[in-house]
Amino acid sequence: MSTRLDAFRRMTLLRIAEEETANLYLRDKIMSFVHFYVGQEAVAVGVSDSLMSNDRAMGNHRSHGHYLAKGGDLRRMLCELLGKAEGSSHGKGGSMHMIDRSAGFTGSTPILGSIVAIAAGSAFEQKHNATGDVTVAYVGDGGSEEGGVYETMNLAALFKLPLLIVVENNLYSVNSKLLDRRSKEYSVEGVVRNLGLAYAKADGNNYDDVRSKATALLEGVRAGKPAVLECLAYRHMAHSAPIFDDAQGYREEDVLERRLAEDCLKKMKARLLEEGSSEEVFSDIENEIRTHVLEEIAYAVAAPYPSPETLYTDVYA
Amino acid sequence: MHNEPRILKYTEALREATEQAMAEDPSVFVIGLGVSYKNGADGTTAGLKELYPERVLDVPVSEDAFTGMAVGAAIHGMRPIVHHGRVEFALFAADHICTQAAKWNYMFGGNNPVPVVFRINVGRQWGNGPQHTQSLFGLFGSVLGLKVVIPSSPYMAKGLLRAAIKDNNPVVLLESRWVFPVKQEVPEEAYELPLDKAHVVQSGNDLTVVAYGDGVIAAREAIELIGDQVDVELIDLVSINPIDEETIHASLKKTGRLLTVDTTSASFSIGSEVAARALRMSDVTFRTTPGMLSCPDVPCPTSTALSEAYYPTKVDIANAILAQCGKDQITKELTFEELHLPPTHTIV
Numbered sequence: 001m002s003t004r005l006d007a008f009r010r011m012t013l014l015r016i017a018e019e020e021t022a023n024l025y026l027r028d029k030i031m032s033f034v035h036f037y038v039g040q041e042a043v044a045v046g047v048s049d050s051l052m053s054n055d056r057a058m059g060n061h062r063s064h065g066h067y068l069a070k071g072g073d074l075r076r077m078l079c080e081l082l083g084k085a086e087g088s089s090h091g092k093g094g095s096m097h098m099i100d101r102s103a104g105f106t107g108s109t110p111i112l113g114s115i116v117a118i119a120a121g122s123a124f125e126q127k128h129n130a131t132g133d134v135t136v137a138y139v140g141d142g143g144s145e146e147g148g149v150y151e152t153m154n155l156a157a158l159f160k161l162p163l164l165i166v167v168e169n170n171l172y173s174v175n176s177k178l179l180d181r182r183s184k185e186y187s188v189e190g191v192v193r194n195l196g197l198a199y200a201k202a203d204g205n206n207y208d209d210v211r212s213k214a215t216a217l218l219e220g221v222r223a224g225k226p227a228v229l230e231c232l233a234y235r236h237m238a239h240s241a242p243i244f245d246d247a248q249g250y251r252e253e254d255v256l257e258r259r260l261a262e263d264c265l266k267k268m269k270a271r272l273l274e275e276g277s278s279e280e281v282f283s284d285i286e287n288e289i290r291t292h293v294l295e296e297i298a299y300a301v302a303a304p305y306p307s308p309e310t311l312y313t314d315v316y317a
Numbered sequence: 318m319h320n321e322p323r324i325l326k327y328t329e330a331l332r333e334a335t336e337q338a339m340a341e342d343p344s345v346f347v348i349g350l351g352v353s354y355k356n357g358a359d360g361t362t363a364g365l366k367e368l369y370p371e372r373v374l375d376v377p378v379s380e381d382a383f384t385g386m387a388v389g390a391a392i393h394g395m396r397p398i399v400h401h402g403r404v405e406f407a408l409f410a411a412d413h414i415c416t417q418a419a420k421w422n423y424m425f426g427g428n429n430p431v432p433v434v435f436r437i438n439v440g441r442q443w444g445n446g447p448q449h450t451q452s453l454f455g456l457f458g459s460v461l462g463l464k465v466v467i468p469s470s471p472y473m474a475k476g477l478l479r480a481a482i483k484d485n486n487p488v489v490l491l492e493s494r495w496v497f498p499v500k501q502e503v504p505e506e507a508y509e510l511p512l513d514k515a516h517v518v519q520s521g522n523d524l525t526v527v528a529y530g531d532g533v534i535a536a537r538e539a540i541e542l543i544g545d546q547v548d549v550e551l552i553d554l555v556s557i558n559p560i561d562e563e564t565i566h567a568s569l570k571k572t573g574r575l576l577t578v579d580t581t582s583a584s585f586s587i588g589s590e591v592a593a594r595a596l597r598m599s600d601v602t603f604r605t606t607p608g609m610l611s612c613p614d615v616p617c618p619t620s621t622a623l624s625e626a627y628y629p630t631k632v633d634i635a636n637a638i639l640a641q642c643g644k645d646q647i648t649k650e651l652t653f654e655e656l657h658l659p660p661t662h663t664i665v
Contacts, residue, residue: 117385
């Protein structure tokens with residue numbers, strides 16, 4: 001059973017890995033889309049901490065956090081972001097195609113809702129072979145509006161698949177607000193429950209809430225009652241760049257002051273202080289992790305690029 | 318000893334390959350609309366639900382989700398056979414076929430096989446009209462990461478489906494409905510046919526005809542009509558991804574004449590692709606400009622009065638062959654049955 005301080009350590013890894021990735025991006029070392037997860041760390045870590053080691057997770061365009069929280073290798077991720085040969089996809093995928101099968105993170109796709117059906121296939125395999133394991137599909141509130149997600153919820157309920165769909169509701173599909181995309185009467189809970197799945201809503205800025213709700217749902221999921229966990233979280237940065245985009249004026253609820261006040265790491269620290277932890281403990285952890293991340297980034301920056309011939313390999317297995 | 322030839326219909330051959338694969342490998346399953354029916358998927362899955370109740374899955378009309386689920390199961394070690402009774406419905410699942418399954422191994426840098434089979438029914442069927450008869454061969458042929466085969470006979474259907482199931486990549490079988498009632502001797506034992514090789518149906522020296530799917534049936538009939546006038550080499554392309562250039566090349570070096578036969582519209586067709594590749598073969602000397610026979614660039618209409626003029630007939634193909642070789646054209650009235658009903662003969 002991992003402690004809350006362990007969880008803080010993992011959330012800090014996700015945060016610092018992305019902060020330093022943002023620095024790299026701004027120095028033009030990363031020539032591809034990068035969708036930052038900063039602010040939403042409590043979701044990936046809270047969900048991962050409620051899983052067993054053989055369970056699987058699959059993600060989307062914004063999956064650095066999902067990957068790292070599941071135990072994905074940091075060095076191979078950084079190499080992949082930089083397009084290096086040692087990257088988890090040898091430079092062919094990049095930021096939007098995270099995978100580390102050895103950690104049970106079995107892939108992500110930036111075609112958003114698609115991953116939910118693919119994860120249902122993983123759950124189908126788990127059920128077929130009676131492994132007792134489950135699969136988590138991470139999808140955003142925008143991606144969850146794709147038709148295949150509704151279709152998959154029906155199939156998952158019909159076939160009693162051990163599938164947990166985590167909908168990370170960060171209020172925006174790119175910069176489009178919920179009320180620009182859904183009527184006021186739209187109810188995620190209503191949709192989900194009426195399709196025959198279990199549902200819970202968690203405060204995605206709060207690790208403990210995510211973890212306890214996920215743990216409760218997973219008991220049912222493991223017994224064949226698929227579920228949706230909707231996590232309300234704040235995306236601190238722009239849709240796909242490491243910048244604070246408040247000047248664009250689309251944010252209403254989650255203005256900068258609110259995001260900082262509700263920051264999952266800040267809340268976690270407050271809770272740990274109540275338990276007797278100290279600022280020194282936090283800064284030691286942060287320094288240790290930042291040093292580690294910077295070492296790995298230095299390694300990745302120096303690592304060789306793939307050879308041009310590999311352009312032609314791997315079209316087929 | 319007296320052995321009756323073992324004659325199967327195209328659909329029965331597909332069913333036999335499926336049953337044999339399911340018996341051997343518990344990771345093989347079938348998913349699609351109505352595949353659990355007594356005569357499921359035009360008979361290609363008949364009776365399988367009784368044999369393997371857990372591995373024959375009827376599904377709601379949710380092509381996106383059930384195709385994606387099959388792809389996800391393949392990513393995690395199973396060997397699904399996805400059935401789409403009409404290509405128009407498979408397009409709902411275009412993301413999972415073209416963008417997920419076809420790119421998965423490449424985008425993760427290898428070692429991520431997706432052993433899924435997409436059985437997709439295409440093409441001609443009487444009275445089905447613009448939205449039920451598309452073939453879209455060119456579309457599937459253009460998707461990198463897919464292997465795409467078009468079985469033209471029962472023997473081929475059985476061997477190619479088995480090879481597709483055993484392959485570690487996404488394989489699309491484009492099955493021409495027009496060929497479903499055609500019969501042929503098919504061995505009972507399981508066998509595989511290569512997914513990347515064209516088949517020389519008959520060899521000849523005057524002209525290379527490249528056809529595939531139901532076009533092969535029509536081309537064979539055309540060659541019969543012509544008799545000995547032209548020594549035709551008929552190549553059944555079998556695979557459109559990859560296209561077996563080696564076999565086409567060897568043939569063209571011999572004949573110097575090319576006729577392609579498509580049973581769909583001309584633009585972006587397989588015939589165009591074959592001709593383009595042939596013209597880049599620098600050591601082939603063409604004796605005539607390559608010919609191309611296809612449907613016109615309009616959707617397939619429903620009325621028999623219109624569809625009669627849509628598909629190239631055996632007479633059209635025969636005359637195109639004769640024209641390539643500078644011979645006189647023939648005339649022959651075709652019956653309503655010949656024009657509008659699928660062939661039911663036994664291929665020998």
